[in-house]
Amino acid sequence: MRLLVIGGVAAGLSAAARARRKDPSLEIVVLEKGAVVSYSACGLPYFIEGRVRQVDELVVYTPEYFRRERNITVRTGSRVAAIAHARREVALECGERVHYDRLVIATGARPCADGIVGVEQPHVFTLQTLEDGERLRRCLEEKRPRRAVVIGAGYIGLEAADALRRRGLAVTVLERGPWVLGRDDAGLTKTVTRLLELHGVELRLNARVSAIEPDRVAEARCDVVVLAAGLRPNAELAAEAGVQAGRTGAIQVDDRMETNLRGVFAAGDCAETCHLVTGRPAYIPLGTTANKMGRVAGANAAGARERFAGVVGTSIVRVFDAGIASTGLSAAEARREGFDPVSARIESAARAGYFGGRPTSVELVADRGTGRLLGGTVAGEQGADGRINVIAAALHARMNLEQFEQLDLAYSPPFAPVWDPLLIAAQQLIRLL
Ligand SMILES: Cc1cc2nc3c(=O)[nH]c(=O)nc-3n(C[C@H](O)[C@H](O)[C@H](O)COP(=O)(O)OP(=O)(O)OC[C@H]3O[C@@H](n4cnc5c(N)ncnc54)[C@H](O)[C@@H]3O)c2cc1C
Numbered sequence: 001m002r003l004l005v006i007g008g009v010a011a012g013l014s015a016a017a018r019a020r021r022k023d024p025s026l027e028i029v030v031l032e033k034g035a036v037v038s039y040s041a042c043g044l045p046y047f048i049e050g051r052v053r054q055v056d057e058l059v060v061y062t063p064e065y066f067r068r069e070r071n072i073t074v075r076t077g078s079r080v081a082a083i084a085h086a087r088r089e090v091a092l093e094c095g096e097r098v099h100y101d102r103l104v105i106a107t108g109a110r111p112c113a114d115g116i117v118g119v120e121q122p123h124v125f126t127l128q129t130l131e132d133g134e135r136l137r138r139c140l141e142e143k144r145p146r147r148a149v150v151i152g153a154g155y156i157g158l159e160a161a162d163a164l165r166r167r168g169l170a171v172t173v174l175e176r177g178p179w180v181l182g183r184d185d186a187g188l189t190k191t192v193t194r195l196l197e198l199h200g201v202e203l204r205l206n207a208r209v210s211a212i213e214p215d216r217v218a219e220a221r222c223d224v225v226v227l228a229a230g231l232r233p234n235a236e237l238a239a240e241a242g243v244q245a246g247r248t249g250a251i252q253v254d255d256r257m258e259t260n261l262r263g264v265f266a267a268g269d270c271a272e273t274c275h276l277v278t279g280r281p282a283y284i285p286l287g288t289t290a291n292k293m294g295r296v297a298g299a300n301a302a303g304a305r306e307r308f309a310g311v312v313g314t315s316i317v318r319v320f321d322a323g324i325a326s327t328g329l330s331a332a333e334a335r336r337e338g339f340d341p342v343s344a345r346i347e348s349a350a351r352a353g354y355f356g357g358r359p360t361s362v363e364l365v366a367d368r369g370t371g372r373l374l375g376g377t378v379a380g381e382q383g384a385d386g387r388i389n390v391i392a393a394a395l396h397a398r399m400n401l402e403q404f405e406q407l408d409l410a411y412s413p414p415f416a417p418v419w420d421p422l423l424i425a426a427q428q429l430i431r432l433l
Contacts, residue, residue: 001026003301004090004100006080006237008032009039010287011268012106013061014294015301016072019104022302028072029098031090033079036130037063042287044133045159048140049166055130055137083241085261102263102301105243105251106294107234109269109285114176114229116151118212124225127160136226140167145223148172149216151209153180155317157228158192161201162319164226170200172220174207176229181317183377185330187345187363191379192324199320231285233270246272248283255307257297265301267293274310277328277374277395278337284313312395313375316385323384327392328375331365340368344429348421350382352413358382362425364391364401371400371433376425383415387422401430 003019005012008030016028030037038061046052063074079093089099111126113119123145125136139145148164150157153175165171173196179189180203189205196203202220209217212225233250235243244260246252250272257265268290275282289311296308316325334341343365349357360380366373376391378384394404405426411418 001101002099003028003102003104003298004098005030005104005106005298006090007106007108007268007270008034008037008074008076009041009106009108009268010290011108011270011294011297012104013038013066014291015104015106015265015267015298016066016074017070018295018298019302020070020072022299022304026302030066030072030074031078031080031092031098032074032076033093034129035076037061037066037074037076039130040287041128044127044130045156045163047133048127048137048160049163055134058130058133080237083237085241085264103265104294104297104301105238105259105264105266105270106268106290106297107237107270109231109233111227112230112232113227114209116209116212116227116229119227121212121214123214123223124212124227126227127156136224139224140164143223146170147222148224148226149174149220149222150226150228151217152228152230153192153203153205154182154228154230155315157226158317158319158324160226160228161196165199165201165320169224172202172204172222174209174218174220175203175205176208178205180205181315181324181326183326183330184332185326185363185377186332187361188324188326188330188377188379191361192319195319195322195324231269233272233283233285235270238266238270246281248272248281250283252281253293255309256300256305257293257308258300263301265297267297273308276310276312282311282313284311286315312392314388314392316388321381322379323381324377324379325384325388326375326377327388328373328395329365330375330377334365334367334374339374341365341374342368342429342432344425344432346421346425346428348419348424349417350380350421351415352417355413357417360384360387360421362387362421364404364422364425364429366401366429366433368433371402373399373401373404378421387420390422401426401433405430
């Protein structure tokens, strides 16, 4: 019995490794079109910044490691051109056909050019693969550009802006929407705008880009452009084989990560998942989710019955000194989803004052009728990661505000104040319910 996996990064290799654990006798083959597998795209901004010196530092495992330690065959330079499910085989670009009994599609996503004219020019970069990162860094080191435009204020755009600014470039971020980080959240947008301003990065909202010119984008002059205008799931290969896409455009899977074709699973950035607050399908492509989906897809492809229930949409991004974190729904998003949201935003010290406590802002959103917690944001230089994870756990547990306000959170002056900012925000919100 052979398990074939298409895609050799987070989701694909998690699937392969988990399948091996479940079934030591399974033949497992991973087909990857690129030259490298098992790398951390998440580390690319830090490679651009220079904190990561060599691109190899972002590679976790080699094909040789998988062969030796896991008895998994990883073939690089192997692009799958078509899937013929009736014959249980895939066709590679080179013409070779490879049989499978079970298939995991983990083809990821690609940067979307959003109809922008001029993206093929040599001064335009994306930040998705190791080669993208190497190309941009080479340009920064050899050509020494002075001005950059980043198109898109999602987390990749903000991380790119941060990295380029740290290298001394003048940076302008152009965002087509009225908010940042893909979250309809005026408060969070204000916080990020202020932070960027403070570090000399200009953010222009509602700036729809239609063309990139050799020396400018819209009115912003530049020598380099980073295109970070969003991601498109690589779902076409699957669709051509009869795999159904969901309303998000990504591959539709059930909670076992199986598609509408029996024995064909999908995971990671090419697939959609369930948003546990709305209960509806969502496309939130992140590494953390890709690993979990891949793990479940791999286990089930090897005969297990495991579930991946979904996500609450938790993310965090470093913007200069601060962690900007969010989970669940903003008040505006909650309203659109049919809730009656009420929200409170507070600012308070992240630690005791005599331990250098810095201001942290917390916003919580709850449903007025039921008191159910629906989402939150945390922004600050200290402890934003831990605090957002508490909110995320509460969302998973479908807590209401009264339960949340009673949480036994840790206190000691070097780490937190006696009233944690999360609890202060909860108290404030309870008063408004
Ligand atoms: C700059 C950057 C920063 C990020 N930071 C974070 C972060 O801080 N936190 C976080 O959670 N996530 C982050 N992510 C997202 C995270 O990297 C992705 O969610 C994750 O890599 C998705 O894994 P995947 O396996 O689904 O897809 P991918 O990593 O895209 O891998 C898919 C693979 O499939 C291969 N493939 C596609 N089509 C074919 C084909 N036809 N035949 C053979 N092979 C094929 C591709 O070459 C690719 O190697 C970041 C991403 C980027 C780009």
